Amino acid sequence: MPNMDASYFAVQRRALEIVGFDPSNPQLSLKHPIWAGILVLSLVSHNWPMVVYGLQDLSDLTRLTDNFAVFMQGSQSTFKFLVMMAKRRRIGSLIHRLHELNQAASATPNHLEKIERENQLDRYVARSFRNAAYGVICASAIAPMLLGLWGYVETGVFTPTTPMEFNFWLDEQNPHFYWPIYFWGVLGVAAAAWLAIATDTLFSWLTHNVVIQFQLLELVLEEKHLDGGDSRLGEFVSRHRIALDLAKELSSIFGEIVFVKYMLSYLQLCMLAFRFSRSGWSAQVPFRATFLVAIIIQLSSYCYGGEYLKQQSLAIAHAVYGKCNWPEMTPKKRRLWQMVIMRAQRPAKIFGFMFDVDLPLLLWVIRTAGSFLALLRTFER
Template sequence: MAQIQLPADMDDSYFSIQRRALEIVGFDPSTQRLHMRRPLWAGLLILSLVSHNWPMIVYGLQDLSDLTRLTDNLAVFMQGSLCTLKFLAFIVKRRRIGALVHRLHGLNREACASPQQREKILRENRLDMYVSRAFRNAAYAVTVASMIAPMLNGLIAYLTEGVFRPTTPMEFNFWLDERQARFYWPIYAWGVLGVAAAVWLAIVADTLFSWLVHNVVAQFQLLKLLLADKERQQAVDSDSHLAECIRRHRLALELARELSAIFAEIVFVQYMLSYLQLCMLAFRFTRSGWSSQVPFRAAFLVTVFIQLSSYCYGGEYLKQQSSGVALAVYSGCDWSQMPPARRRLWQMMIMRAQRPAKVFGYMFDVDLPLLLWVTRTTGSFLALLRTFER
């Protein structure tokens, strides 16, 4: 099976978060088709998610008058379902994803031959590192909170009351009695694994989306660098320069379309559920009182917001950088000295660049206005929940 070759002169951080995340959930990132190396482990992660989702939703629906418990469990249920969907979509499309990743690696290797182009590639990958690392760290904080909070709550109860009160990482009706010591620790371990499974599966899809966006944007950056090359622009055989610019533009647009097609289902479902998740998580913090769930919910709320922001930022960044090609063409051409036939060809390229590349979720574009809509809708639903509470 063909192996993916990384650019040799990139630093150690290049594709490191994505590669590690893929390895954790059982994929082989060195293969072009993202071969599933550990299918049993991946199946165990899905099983741990499903086995927590349904007991949690049943537990939340038992008492509809308790809005805190209902919203707490619905928010986690939605995220668990979303992570399961992402992973299943990832498995179905892993060959297309692997082909796109492999193609971008190949383009980056070619670009590294030029110091200026290499700097553009490195800059975009550094930007991706900031975004991916922020989401990864926030997601891991959710796992740590789910591990520590129950133990801390039980320790406080033991020191103040002399009785250790077992609590689970998430509140749900399990088929075993967690108040018994022989059942508590298996339930606790299974609960932590369920949270970790959701975290790992989310990191795989979301950090890979960020990497793909920034490396597709890098192709638009390389095109702008080529357009700014005055020596090639003024060469005798400037038609070859025009043909090369058009080829690079079509390549970048093709990569952007493939990226949008791969993630269309994921972003559609994510943003259909996102405002409900944020609303339910925010509702928890409008209620007074402390429980072992508060650190977990706080870390969870921050992670979900970073998750949504990273998608909207990536979509907006891709749109702005692709539409900037039109200005680069206009600024890089000497229109007064250009023959009319060649001028019309450049004008056609400007007209095409004015329709920017974008990430499309069937019913909406993924960009910063979408994040604003999610935030406003979250506020509206939060006010509605407060009305129901009263």
């Protein structure tokens, strides 16, 4: 690891450890498979009861949208974990390759400063989503207790409520079964949050550290007088190819994840927004509110990361044009550097099979969610 403070890769390391992975292993091995299995089991055991509960009365759109929004997130978290399991060796290899590149670059003070600045930006993004996700866990655990205690103060009877509404195979009204259902429900929410934190904060870190490789290329251009020398051209092309390969591998690893995420994200947003367009209060309202905030941060972080990577890779073309000493180059060398510029004008992207992950995609998701929200309101009337 680069010679930086303890916060370097700290959020991601802790998140991976919580869900059972060993981030110190180059193959990202699963260190605690039983614990990981319990997390996935808790997700699956909550997803389908919520679907059954939501489909029991199709005329109740509030209940239907409430449960399907959470079901989608649970399904996404399960899918993310399965993708990480299938690609853990590639993910581990990419993490350690970036660590090695950062370690080599950190020997130069201005390069180390660039690495630290980018990792500080990643910490802002990662901690924002992590805190929002932990807010969802806290809301799911505390709100039912507060509502039950409020009922106890008013009526003298503790009325049990669960973190989520679903048809469980145990009767929650039975005092012997309420607490197992309650703790299993909180664990289900925590499992979805932990798996999402592990995947999404890792995406943020990988994106920012791939961006670092493009930014270090710009520093190389500033530090060296580019008069067209073969050695400098060869070094630059080699480093540029490495940065492009890292970005391509990042896109390949997360392709399935971002495709599923954004195919379901607009439905999630419109369903959660529909819930807040309805009056009424329940133990689930704080959970839904924090859940909506976490989803918005989650979607924004992916689109921000994709846009940031694209713009930084495009900046190489402008940097080469501005830093090269064109008058002193021979025509042959000038044509070679022009080819470098042409290649840099094809940006690195995070590709989700049918779309690029960037800020226009976020705008499309919001607009589509608004259209579906209007459709739901029409069905309600």
